[in-house]
Amino acid sequence: MQNISEIKSVEGEELPTPEYTEESKTPEAVVENIEKPVQEVIKEEPVVAAKKPVAPTTGTGQTPAQHQQASGKPVVNRSVRVDIEKLDVLMNLVSELITAKNGIVSVSESEKSEAAQSIREQVEYLESITTNLHESVMKVRMVPIESVVSRFPRMIRDLSKKLNKKMELYMSGEETELDRTVIDEIGDPLMHILRNSADHGLESAEIRKERGKPEVGSIFLDAYQDGNNVVIEVRDDGNGIDIEKVKRKALEKGTITPEQANNMDDKAFLDLLFRPSFSTSEKVTEVSGRGVGLDVVKTKIEGLGGDIEVKTELTVGSTFVIRLPLTLAIIQALMVILGDEKYAIPLNTIQTIEDISVGDIKYIRGKEVISFRENVIPLIRLSDVLDIEQREKVENLIVVIIQKGDKKAGLVVDELIGQQEIVIKTLGKCLNNNKLLSGATILGDGEVALILDVNTLL
Amino acid sequence: MEQQKIELGEKKALDVKQFIVTKIGKEQYGINIQYVNNIVRMQKITRVPKAQYYYKGVINLRGEIIPIMSLRLKFELEEIEYTKDTRIIIIKTDKQNSVGIIVDAVSEVVTLDEEHMEKPTVDGSESRMQYIAMLGKHEGTLISIINIGSIISEID
Structure with a gap:
């Protein structure tokens, strides 16, 4: 990231100042400049900044990418102006990379051989890289x-x-x-x-x-x-x-x-x-x-x-x-199974997951409630809300406790799959889903899972 | 989709449009080719709860989520089992949005000019007529040209 911004700021200098010409006259000189250690380029930066007024950071359609130097050096506004569309392209590519990664994860998990073990290790490494990459791209898009x-x-x-x-x-x-x-x-x-x-x-x-x-x-x-x-x-x-x-x-x-x-x-x-x-x-x-x-x-x-x-x-x-x-496109979610369908619940809305015995369900005004940490919270049977055929009755319910603001509710699900990083895709304007869903995501095996909108459930 | 029949030449001056001919039951329906983005085979459709009854759900088409509508349900016809001829026609509604529609089969692409198209006589008895923009005549058969806007924009 650091190096890229350096390249940009050097290339962006179209009219070299006299002090600068020696180094940036020819393309080779530019390359030479890039290869220099970061510190050296920074040293020259004040010259550039002094000669050229700093671009306003709130230009339309532009995103300022600010790089604050952690060292004790005086803070110079070293930023690159990038078209937001280019950042959108970058973000989309990151999303696709994460979808592809999820694909590899699901394949490697189904393999049991010894070779698969080392693949899994590499996949874990890949996973941490894509997460970091996503975070970095997101940070570039962030504006105070x-x-x-x-x-x-x-x-x-x-x-x-x-x-x-x-x-x-x-x-x-x-x-x-x-x-x-x-x-x-x-x-x-x-x-x-x-x-x-x-x-x-x-x-x-x-x-x-x-x-x-x-x-x-x-x-x-x-x-x-x-x-x-x-x-x-x-x-x-x-x-x-x-x-x-x-x-x-x-x-x-x-x-x-x-x-x-x-x-x-x-x-x-x-x-x-x-x-x-x-x-x-x-x-x-x-x-x-x-x-x-x-x-x-x-x-x-x-x-x-x-x-x-x-x-x-x-x-x-x-x-x-x-x-x-904080982020619009990629979130952590809990994947659950209802009937034979898969759904994603955004992780940031989940408080805990509890095992509730059917005997603990109480009724208030005909509605099912449970008491949870001295609170009475409504129980929502997701299979009813989502018109899914209920599995046979069980004694113990898996209840995902969700929270938004002060409101809490317990969602009854059939099975838990686990936590996963998912890319949110819109369902488009044509489908009417009573706001129950906030979008869909593509799982590792190419299947589509729908993302529940917790706001409407509460 | 066999061969494309382009009858240019003497009819150059007329407004010529190409249509993809699809079958639903015994009837033929035409879709203006300019809206068609893709034609794919039947695949797994993920149900979307509480959606309009004629939407079967969504599919993943190369990383894009696309809502799928059953034209049979939309036309208030009975649903049939999917066969190897069943196709999903992906229609681009605008820059960002696509919709897929399920048809029984796709037969060919035809070129029709204004002379071979006429306005349908409005008969209130059949609800599906509201989705038909034009009637096209091609080699002795009738093709109902679907008004794409009317089948996807309707919100109910």
Whole structure:
């Protein structure tokens, strides 16, 4: 990686500076330059940097590949501008390499001979290389979210004037990195949520004073990495969401029936906010209140493979939590068997796998639940959900406990295959699968396995 | 797919299109060759739960996942057992998306010009007529030209 970037930066120098001509005049000289030890090239770098303004890192369709030197040398911005399409090609090649590797893995595992043993060792080596390669390519595609959020403080200042409310935006974790394609898409949803907080969230100065809050409202935008996810939280210390009001509005509009309302908890009411054309705002303002928005935000975020939830406390404030996957294309998954079909469950959503005896199943409102670590969690029979013929009844169920945010559920599966690195492929637009599946993957033997979307199961 | 019959020459001025002729039962259906990406033999189809009834599932075609539709089910006909003649026609719907459709057999490629095509008379009694764009006449047989857009874009 290091060497490639060196080559690029030398070749990219089209107009050699006088100091530089001696070495880069002829093609041979360039080659010579490449073969030099890295340190030497770095030494020359300041000359280059001084002569040529550093390219802006946020050019459209370009991904900056930043290489920070670990040594004590002064940090010079040494980056290469690469077309995102070239990176996509690279990523696809890595995906195919991993599929091919999975093929070799499955062949080598079926062999029992002694020769197969050494093949297996080499395959393991290959496996670690492809994993590292994938990680490196992914890192090249990563961009700090700073490039998106840096425009928000100004937007909030403008809003503050327009809405005649005093407010301040506090941001943290701008250095958190996300895949370039996610970065391109996440700007609008974030902006929408911030505008929401500024307009609906924060109260007017008088009400704030009454409630003993500081006159200046605060909005926080925190980004951080959490395992295989990047979490972006938008929090305000405003009014919070009035769940009673949401309920009233939903009944008024016929979004839900009174019977449904009786069975819904606070969380379910909050989910209504993400329904299309739902707004609790009494008046439409220039900033918001039209009822288009949060549903678009949700669709967009789910399209990126993430999810959004909202937490709120009346008069204290509300928090929107956006969770985005670090990588879009390749994930670790648990392969399971249901009937005679294979399915993949993303590993990052799995908490544990338990053996549950049928006798331990309890019923709440006619639904099966189990108690797990002092929590009561619903049991989902995947074979029912996926219309798979159930195998004969067994005494002990294999239950995969999944978790997303605060929500947990136990998925009943027939058999476990094991952990595997899989490449996510889309199912296309034509198939309607009620969002149960987030895609498909090709297994080592060329068979197709479907990937369960845990979000819809919970 | 035997030989291609190209009847150029005197009909040069007319709009000439090529169609792949497929069979479903006794009827012949034509698919404009410009949409066809590939024709493959029947292979293992992975069922996709909760999909539309006429989608049999997905296949792996050289590393690509392609949804497979049964034209028989789509046309509300009875399904038959797959034979050695059963084919999947891979249709490119746009740059990124492909759909495969299962047909009983693929017979040939024909070239039809405007003179040999006419609009079907609309008869509401048969639901599958909504998927037919044109009727083509070729050597005394009738070929129903399928409107590709209508069979794959419909969301229900």
